[in-house]
Amino acid sequence: MPAPRLEAQLRRAAFGDCADLPIHLLARRCGRARERWLAAVVLGGQARYASAAALLHDLRDHPDPVLASLALSTLASHRRQLGGHRAARALDGAALAALAAAGSAERGTDPDGIDVLGARCDALLGLAADALGTPEMGTPGMGIAEARRILDLARSQGEHGWRTEVRTCWVCCEVELADGRPERAAPHAERAARRCVDVGAVRHGVKSDLVLAATLVTGTSETARAGELIDRARSMAARHQLLSLAWPAELLAGSVRGEGGEKVNDLLRRVLHRADPPGRLLAGDSAWMPLEQGIQSR
Secondary structure, X not given: OOHHHHHHHHHHHHHOOOOOOOHHHHHHHOOOHHHHHHHHHHHHHOOOHHHHHHHHHHHOOOOOHHHHHHHHHHXXXXXXXXXXXXXXXXXXXXXXXXXXXXXXXXXXXOOOOOOHHHHHHHHHHHHHHHHHHOHHHOOHHHHHHHHHXXXXXXXXXXXOOHHHHHHHHHHHHHHHHXXXXXXXXXXXXXXXXXXXXXXXXXXXXXXXXXXHHXXXXXXXXXXXXXXXXXXXXXXXXXXXXXXXXXXXXXXXXXXXXXXXXXXXXXXXXXXXXXXXXXXXXXXXXXXXXXXXXXXXXX
């Protein structure tokens, strides 16, 4: 497959309407660094964390500081999805440091943020999310304050593309929910969901539906709408093989309706089976992962 066509297909899988691409079969054909990074993004969405980590470890020392930074912050995101906020924080910090030599040339020229500005915002938004889940930040209030500070820095970087806009909305929503202000979280969640529809971003849309549903459950009486969003997210995650989002969708369904407990366990077993050894250890040690006793050994 010609390189431009392969990259276009990978972009659709990572950020568009083709998230169920059989990437574990296609990844071996990805020779260029950008193709390998895009493949790792898709693999992460499908919770194929071990395969993604193999690609990302090779890219984290790439001579292109943008690709090196994106590799580090993507690995951080995958660690965070397994509850490893402390490990993610170190990786996000390294991602930000990798851009020191990049300057500001071509800051925002790529539609999906594969550029200096997108990479810098990925690292900063990751650090903000890490602050919310890192115990050594001290009290919850200290973590929230640090997350707000980093968010302000991310938003000051300049005009953002759609992906940064959506991720910023997610983190803003998480910060407001952590601070006990669901009424302030809701507009961010609504904006993220609308933006994903505008650009046709399947994976980001599924997560945005879950973020919005969680916000509605926490701060409003719109439980019927929340249930519809959860059902749509469950359906889309299953259809597009987004295992990384399928188990949070089932977990949220369980908290709203009291259902899906064993389904969550089954999905988490699959997630751990696809994770690399460091990822499995992080999940086992994390208070954020709803792992039943003995689930790691199955």
